[in-house]
Amino acid sequence: MIGLADCNNFFVSCERSINPDLENKAVVVLSNNDGCVVARSNEAKALGIRMGQPAFEIRELIEKQKVIALSGNHLLYRDISLRVHDIFRRYVPEAIDYSVDESFLDVSGIPVSSLEAIGKAIYSTCLQEMHIPVTIGFSHSKTLAKIATEFCKKNTIPVGILDADKDIEDIINSLPINDLWGIGRRTVKKLFLWGVRTIGDFARLDKNFVRKNLGINGERTWLEIHKTPCIELNHVNRTLQDSISETRTFPEDITDYDYIRARIVIYATDCARKLRMMRGKCKSIGVFLRTNPFHAQPKLIKPEGIIELRHPTSDTSEIVSAALIVLDEIFISRMPFKRAGVWLSEISADIPEVGSLFDNSKNLEEINRKKSLMRVLDNINSVIGNKKLGLASQIVKITRGHNDGYSSSFQAPQR
Ligand SMILES: [Mg+2]
Known part of the structure; x- marks a missing residue:
């Protein structure tokens, strides 16, 4: 199941x-x-x-x-999403995050008789700890689990197990074809022409007919409804992007080092936050500056540099420090810059540190302490609103009074 x-x-x-x-x-x-x-x-x-x-x-x-x-x-949604997904993982051997608010639960090997208790535990924990109501459906394939969940939601039942053939038949006959997972609007139109109104109608179509007219994806869905799991989700690889970047155009040409430095801090901070959201860590940090292509200059000047870290990190202060080292390398004094950006690459999954024989424990303690600090930072920001809490080095920009989309979150300079 x-x-x-x-x-x-x-x-x-x-x-x-x-x-x-x-x-x-x-x-x-x-x-x-x-x-x-x-x-x-x-x-x-x-x-x-x-x-x-x-x-x-x-x-x-x-x-x-x-x-x-x-x-x-x-x-806020992203933060709650991560925590809710963590709750799912407490109760099942594996949970595959499918979207911001959905996870498939791998319960293979768990007796069907235990599923209701597991579902109810997930439901009440999400409600108690996060105040988020969740619906959980179990069945023989992902598509049938989707159908079970859909049915439960319509009937405000928190947990449903769709097992017996008779129950499957009754439920798919009651649900409209539009509710079928993996079937797009265009396909629904086609199915309507063939007289298919419910998911049950679809299941009664001939398999070869489905394959011929709806292709391999249609056939997969058909098989899944007939209790043959065949849809795979390689979601883990999809969540981790190859790189993250933040770039902005300045409201005017800027020669001021302090201003540009503060911008780089902000972009690096944003990149680091995004990196932690997708639970990654990065090894390379790049910075670029660019002059104004529309102003009289001999040519566009675009200095850039990359720094490679010894150990991958997701820590804001480490990423910001690295970005500033690059900035100091590439900055050209008196050159008017119009655009700047930071990018992170060589991203890998951030697996919790457990410490090896050769690690000294103080180092590990420091790493975990920094991670907790970042978690607190992200949590506070997600509750009080967009990026209000940051590094002190961001503050320079307030005194400049520029507004290019970031200053609004820092309305009180005294802060
Ligand atoms: Mg939902």
Whole structure:
């Protein structure tokens, strides 16, 4: 059997976890530029608000205070996501993170009779520790686990086990074909033409017909519904990017070393935070500067440099120090720069340090102490809002009074 743990209305649940006043109210979270709805509470769903609905269409509901609309706080969501995924891992041998709010649970070897208890333990721990409601479904394949979870959510059951053939048949006959995982909108249209309305209808199609008309992916889904697991997720490799970068154009040409130095600190800090979010560590840190291509100069000047560390790190202060060493190497005085950036590469998974025979324990203690410090930094930032807490070396920029998208988080210079 395989399980799927899926957080309910995840972004809204995250907002409620830090603001209990939102409980039992219609709440929606809007996309980055407040353009459209990306998450809805059950109360908002009951008002008929659709996923992806443009915000202006529900403006009246918002103005009449029937709906609370929030701008997304994705740092918070990411942080809660990591912790919820950690909770899943406490209860099963392996959990494969599928998305920000979903994990497949590998429960192979665990008797079916124990699954309900495992599911309930995950459910109540997520609720108690993180205030996040989760739905968990178990079945014979990932697709059937998805179906089990979907069914439970519709019926507000926290844990469901879809095992017996009769139960599978009943449930797939009750769910519309649009709810089938891995079947896109275009395929749904095709299936509609063939008279397929429910997942059960799809399962009753001939396998060869499915293969011929929907290809290998359609066939895989068909097999999964017939209890033959064949969809693999290599998610671990997908989460770790090859490199992370932060680059910005300055509001004007800048020759001032202090200003550029403060920018580099900010970009390096942001890169380090992203690195920790994907649980990686990096070995190389690069910095570049670039002059303005539109201003009269003999040619575009783009000094850059890379520093390679002896040991990979995800520590902000180490990454910032390394970036500043590179900056000092490449900075050209009196040269007007218009753009700068930091990038991290040679990224690998950050596996917890356990210490070897040759490590001295003081060193290990120091590494773990720094890691705790970074965790505290990330946690505070995710609760109080975007990047408010940082390194003191960022502060130089406040005295310059420039605004290129970062200064807004530092409104009080005295701070
Ligand atoms: Mg979800």
